[in-house]
Amino acid sequence: MSVLVVGSLALDTIETPFGSASETVGGSATYISLAASYFVSPIRIVGVVGGDFPRSAMQLLEERGVDMEGLQVVEDGRTFRWSGRYHYDLNQRDTLSTDLNVFQAFDPTVPETYRRSRIVCLGNIDPVLQLRVLDQMESPRIVVCDTMNYWIEGKNAELRETLKHITVLILNDSEARLLSREPNLIKAAKVIRGMGPSVLIIKKGEHGALLLTESMVFSAPAYPMENIFDPTGAGDAFAGGFLGWLARTEDMSEENLKRAVIYGSALASFCVEKFGIEGLRDLTYLHIQDRFREFRELSRFDED
Amino acid sequence: MSVLVVGSLALDTIETPFGSASETVGGSATYISLAASYFVSPIRIVGVVGGDFPRSAMQLLEERGVDMEGLQVVEDGRTFRWSGRYHYDLNQRDTLSTDLNVFQAFDPTVPETYRRSRIVCLGNIDPVLQLRVLDQMESPRIVVCDTMNYWIEGKNAELRETLKHITVLILNDSEARLLSREPNLIKAAKVIRGMGPSVLIIKKGEHGALLLTESMVFSAPAYPMENIFDPTGAGDAFAGGFLGWLARTEDMSEENLKRAVIYGSALASFCVEKFGIEGLRDLTYLHIQDRFREFRELSRFDED
Numbered sequence: 355m356s357v358l359v360v361g362s363l364a365l366d367t368i369e370t371p372f373g374s375a376s377e378t379v380g381g382s383a384t385y386i387s388l389a390a391s392y393f394v395s396p397i398r399i400v401g402v403v404g405g406d407f408p409r410s411a412m413q414l415l416e417e418r419g420v421d422m423e424g425l426q427v428v429e430d431g432r433t434f435r436w437s438g439r440y441h442y443d444l445n446q447r448d449t450l451s452t453d454l455n456v457f458q459a460f461d462p463t464v465p466e467t468y469r470r471s472r473i474v475c476l477g478n479i480d481p482v483l484q485l486r487v488l489d490q491m492e493s494p495r496i497v498v499c500d501t502m503n504y505w506i507e508g509k510n511a512e513l514r515e516t517l518k519h520i521t522v523l524i525l526n527d528s529e530a531r532l533l534s535r536e537p538n539l540i541k542a543a544k545v546i547r548g549m550g551p552s553v554l555i556i557k558k559g560e561h562g563a564l565l566l567t568e569s570m571v572f573s574a575p576a577y578p579m580e581n582i583f584d585p586t587g588a589g590d591a592f593a594g595g596f597l598g599w600l601a602r603t604e605d606m607s608e609e610n611l612k613r614a615v616i617y618g619s620a621l622a623s624f625c626v627e628k629f630g631i632e633g634l635r636d637l638t639y640l641h642i643q644d645r646f647r648e649f650r651e652l653s654r655f656d657e658d
Numbered sequence: 659m660s661v662l663v664v665g666s667l668a669l670d671t672i673e674t675p676f677g678s679a680s681e682t683v684g685g686s687a688t689y690i691s692l693a694a695s696y697f698v699s700p701i702r703i704v705g706v707v708g709g710d711f712p713r714s715a716m717q718l719l720e721e722r723g724v725d726m727e728g729l730q731v732v733e734d735g736r737t738f739r740w741s742g743r744y745h746y747d748l749n750q751r752d753t754l755s756t757d758l759n760v761f762q763a764f765d766p767t768v769p770e771t772y773r774r775s776r777i778v779c780l781g782n783i784d785p786v787l788q789l790r791v792l793d794q795m796e797s798p799r800i801v802v803c804d805t806m807n808y809w810i811e812g813k814n815a816e817l818r819e820t821l822k823h824i825t826v827l828i829l830n831d832s833e834a835r836l837l838s839r840e841p842n843l844i845k846a847a848k849v850i851r852g853m854g855p856s857v858l859i860i861k862k863g864e865h866g867a868l869l870l871t872e873s874m875v876f877s878a879p880a881y882p883m884e885n886i887f888d889p890t891g892a893g894d895a896f897a898g899g900f901l902g903w904l905a906r907t908e909d910m911s912e913e914n915l916k917r918a919v920i921y922g923s924a925l926a927s928f929c930v931e932k933f934g935i936e937g938l939r940d941l942t943y944l945h946i947q948d949r950f951r952e953f954r955e956l957s958r959f960d961e962d
Contacts, residue, residue: 540882561865575877578844612959655916
């Protein structure tokens with residue numbers, strides 16, 4: 355299945371208790387595409403960068419089978435920049451600065467050749483832009499959407515409109531509570547599924563993830579990690595692994611959605627082991643399958 | 659396997675967003691014994707109550723196969739009382755009052771007939787009293803211990819001494835972080851296992867539980883509950899279900915420890931569905947096995 359990814363391409367400045375990186379390549383579209391690229395190709399990307407976006411990053415994406423026709427390059431503009439600092443426990447971060455730059459005036463245009471993509475992944479950007487992308491598509495089979503507190507609070511009505519057209523919404527637990535105004539996650543999931551998405555994934559960081567449909571709750575474990583180097587991009591790597599598996603298998607059954615959540619969790623675990631996108635550069639499909647089996651061992655128990 | 663339970667028997671006054679109860683029967687020994695009673699008998703209890711402890715509660719315990727020889731009844735004393743209020747999200751509670759009463763001068767005496775019990779469960783009481791119980795036992799096979807922030811902070815040295823003699827320590831995630839001074843739970847578990855317990859269980863409330871041994875991490879899901887009526891006793895019900903399964907099967911293999919964690923989680927889920935001990939009154943073993951299978955379905959996924 356063909357995959358279209360829309361999202362940010364960024365230069366991130368990151369501080370964690372274990373190190374820091376200045377203007378390293380990041381952005382939701384970058385992480386999603388890299389993670390998905392281990393499962394399927396081509397991945398088509400819609401986004402915008404300035405003339406300062408490194409050639410080497412473009413090359414990396416191309417080598418990983420990412421189709422860059424839909425990437426707008428504003429030669430005299432500056433790439434979107436984000437800067438953040440993680441706390442000691444890595445569960446919290448402070449955004450130090452956000453410079454939209456070329457993203458400020460971004461109007462996503464989906465190339466003609468992309469419009470029949472079967473899977474669309476809307477990375478965490480303005481829900482108005484997410485909807486504008488969907489409007490250009492010809493009845494995609496699956497629309498996966500990520501969002502965050504910033505849009506839930508700042509563009510709630512617009513987000514609610516976008517959600518009507520979403521198949522799979524991916525949120526973290528605090529975002530699910532904020533969007534639904536319901537502290538109980540199982541109730542929150544019902545409220546959110548009532549807004550449009552038939553499938554909801556609630557990411558819980560070190561506690562794993564929940565997959566919820568009308569008829570099923572699936573609890574995915576978290577990979578037990580002693581050393582998380584940099585949490586940046588984990589959520590996007592999750593989305594990329596999840597949709598990559600669905601695109602590869604073309605199987606939307608509940609059993610296969612569960613596997614997709616595990617593949618998403620696996621890619622997220624690789625992502626946080628290294629700084630920035632480093633953890634997603636040199637994987638192999640066999641390596642990913644080994645981690646899938648580790649997840650299985652982690653949560654498997656038998657009847658007496 | 660014979661089981662000895664030491665802990666509190668209490669009269670609890672509880673407020674939750676969904677109701678309240680005044681001077682209802684509670685206490686760690688009560689919850690642990692009731693939960694374990696569905697797996698094995700007799701359960702032997704060591705504790706203390708005042709003359710005001712309801713006859714009906716004594717009868718209930720006896721009917722569930724609990725041996726009360728070790729229960730001290732101070733006829734002219736008042737039973738331990740606890741009062742607490744749960745917040746709207748049920749993950750936090752305020753202790754409104756604690757009246758030790760007969761517990762103040764409690765000196766646990768293990769009856770001669772109890773001293774060769776194979777499994778000892780030290781409910782959440784002063785670690786000095788926990789150790790005093792162990793001193794009276796004749797080489798139990800398994801010692802399960804529960805504790806809390808109050809003892810970790812207030813009697814750290816005493817707790818550390820007790821931990822040297824523990825097989826299985828059961829904590830929640832914030833307690834594990836506090837005891838180990840380590841935010842990462844996998845690292846925290848290593849630190850705590852170095853203090854004595856070869857098996858550690860970290861309860862994470864709505865996120866399930868982790869079981870950690872030297873060679874294994876097992877992630878148990880949480881039962882998806884829309885309506886938690888009263889969280890009181892959930893941790894004790896977990897401990898009771900866990901050790902009840904071990905006592906019934908006499909199998910300490912890692913595979914069976916996993917099952918025991920699921921049975922513990924099952925009993926905790928029954929406990930919080932009703933107020934006080936009501937959720938643990940009228941279960942059947944078949945009912946419990948059905949819930950065990952629901953846990954299995956919740957976390958099961960297959961390879962492609």
